[in-house]
Amino acid sequence: MSLLKVSDIGVRYSRLTAVRNVSFTLEEGEVLFITGPNGAGKSSLLRAIAGVTPPAGGRIDFAGRDITGLVPxxxxxLGLSMVPEGRDVFASLTIEENLMVGTGMHSGENGWRARAAAELETVYATFPILKERRHSQAGLLSGGNSRCW
Known part of the structure; x- marks a missing residue:
């Protein structure tokens, strides 16, 4: 069973198509980087997966469950969230505090602190610059830095 399966997802803003028929499968333990120029639909795709923006079509499955159209x-x-970027970060919080916001969703689960610490270490291993700057205010990051997480 795939951890995340995105099938033919589309995102529209009125008449503008931001994402058209994107599909991929992500297995547990895999890392997927989504790159492209400004306006390519990267954030729109991630916002659809996280439930922030409703998809215009397609299906999103997470851990074997259809999450298409569920609220964020x-x-x-369920364990899937999106760390905001740019102007959407909590500017007065540190980088680490921003990253920890999503882990609070697990606070009712047994062992959530250990799970949150492990998730944070995974982020730091992937983006070492964030570990170096973890005590800095998130609002002071440049646009390029805030987009790397």
């Missing part, structure tokens, strides 16, 4: 809070409680 429900999706986050």
């Amino acid at each position: 809070e429900t999706i986050a409680r």
Whole structure:
């Protein structure tokens, strides 16, 4: 069973198509980087997966469950959330505090502190610059730095 399966997802803003028929499968332990120029639909795709923006079509499965169209809070409680970027970060919080916001969704689960610490270490291993700057205010990051997480 795939951890995340995105099938033919589309995102539209009125008449503008931001994402068209994107599909991929992500197995547990895999890392997927989504790159592209400004306006390519990267954030729109991630916002659809996290439930922030409703998809215009397609299906999203997480851990064997259809999460298409669920609200972000429900999706986050399942263990999938999106760390905001740019102007959407909590500017007065540190980088680490911003990263920890999503882990609070697991606070009712047994062992959530250990799980949150492990998730944070995974982020730091992937983006070492964030570990170096973890005590800095997130609002002071440049646009390029805030987009790396």
